[in-house]
Amino acid sequence: MKITRSSALIPLVLAAVFSLSALVRDAAGQATADFSTLEATENAANSKPGPRTVPGRSIPVPNTASPELQALIAAPYRVPNWNANPKSAAEWKELINRVATAGATVQKTVREKLGVTMEASEIAGVKIFILSPKEIPPANRNRLLVNVHGGGYVYGPGESGTGEATLMAAYGGFKVIAVDYRMPPDYPYPAAMDDAMAVWREAVKMQNPRNMAIFGTSTGGGMTLAMILRAKQEGLALPAAIAPGTPWSDLTETGDSYKTNEWLDNVLVSYNGYLRHAAELYANGHDLKDPQLSPIYGDFTGFPPAILTSGTRDLFLSLTVLTHRKLRRAGVEAELQVFEGMSHAQYNFNPSLPEAKEVFTEIAGFFDKHLGK
């Protein structure tokens, strides 16, 4: 094919291409189309039943969140955390350890700031941390919480995984056992669940399970649900309440917000980032839809009262509301709180966030209502 160079033609062709599509954005990612152009383009693109077509957009930071949350909403994607794709066990470990070292340093500062103390220990051969507030209110003296941390079954080993337990100890005034469960690449499923259950089996001997709750965010939210399924199956005592925060209740790419909030959530960004790889690494060949990996496929009948938390920009917003609805349909008392503009699990990211205090104060109030003393 003979190519005729003709620079005069290029602007014309470019103009034609750009006028064909109102969805082209400039280098800074700003939408170049005005409203009436978008109106016409989108009406045409959405004039027949089927998938929803939405234009590329630049979405402002909402002024309806606290200034602290606005800063988190405005933050860039966390590259390469969200899209990490380690090619070997060694690469996974390097990444996990790098993130964990930084995380442990942060957690030390947070504990000091909030007056929470931490004690490393072991229960049934499983490493744990006990987080205690400066003072435990009288109503909580005979209460005990168990936390399973988040991090896609890969992030959060050791002290780096104690953030949520610390916030709950501080804002809820509870003593919290944080389970440092084993994780891939060395320990895929079911190691994490085996460890969490081993701790639960012993913990119910330390305190009356009617005075206890289990909570966790993201992977920890999924594990919280899976723990109840397994406790039911094994005939173990159930806690008096649970708080699955934005739970990873389905390891497959199922749920509308995996698509609607893709690229909008600046924490997880997309299922096709590290999440997909972490799910496969953890499952290690097991069926991703096994209720022990994806508890949304389990039977929620007889579950303890639950309070669920998410955000409007959360990639797991659908997982959260689907889990909430399924709990309600199973006759379980279940409350839902959704925070404006919040991406995945951001209430765990900054202890000074007013919304973080609100999340844990609400959960603490819910536990107070349901736990014995």
Added chain:
Amino acid sequence: MKITRSSALIPLVLAAVFSLSALVRDAAGQATADFSTLEATENAANSKPGPRTVPGRSIPVPNTASPELQALIAAPYRVPNWNANPKSAAEWKELINRVATAGATVQKTVREKLGVTMEASEIAGVKIFILSPKEIPPANRNRLLVNVHGGGYVYGPGESGTGEATLMAAYGGFKVIAVDYRMPPDYPYPAAMDDAMAVWREAVKMQNPRNMAIFGTSTGGGMTLAMILRAKQEGLALPAAIAPGTPWSDLTETGDSYKTNEWLDNVLVSYNGYLRHAAELYANGHDLKDPQLSPIYGDFTGFPPAILTSGTRDLFLSLTVLTHRKLRRAGVEAELQVFEGMSHAQYNFNPSLPEAKEVFTEIAGFFDKHLGK
């Protein structure tokens, strides 16, 4: 400028343009970019603090909603309802009446299907409809609900505005007074609120207000909240519970989902459609942030228990969760239910929707918990 025709050049230039922008979509609105291209483009566009840049996308209908809801999610934009922009009072009336005539026919069918009867009447000079289920369960015999319909303060006059009252009568087993309040263009603010309050003042003489609730969706949700603010102000009895469904609690374009769910919600689509025009028509020069028009700016202290409903694709998702949070922060018992994939108020659109039955069954259960008998 001399134009050299060279068809051989066009594919080359096109290829260059398309590779420059991962965000160009083909004529059918399908994203042409693959994941790794998007990953690179979006990482670059979201590498600094600031607005969130998201690419144009084609978002599939989720399989996590009921088949009936999937059909509503797949439905095209409702043109010209969503983007109507009447230029005169006469044009508004023509549009309103056309939509109302079709709506009234639908409502007749719905009542027949659900065994609900309707009686037109008047309270304090205000037109009302009384919706009654086939049989009122004994627990609800001394209970009475008041409904204020939705429709942006313009749609829904007469029988066309009785849909939600019908569903609540059918699925909740309650007797419902549906207020046919006056609307623009002839009757802007405060006519609608004056009518709703006139009915409330008389209704509390017909039944013990502790056995009563007020509910409404969208505009009706905003009015429900504004009615409580005004009842507090005027020292009137409050209902025992309220159900503001996806409330239009802020008539200004405030709240993250006005942007994040723009073009995704196939009912309202964008604030810059009829909504903006309806808000201005209704306000008629009044401050849009007056709590009687935008109750989110009011004081929620002392509000009755509330249950709020929204959907993950709802343009008013933020208004709903912001209202929920504000109620909770004011110490009000408030529950939230959010439905997968649902756009604005779609639970009112098809009485056969399993999610519609679920919404009203939940609200009825909440009312049952809080209303006297």
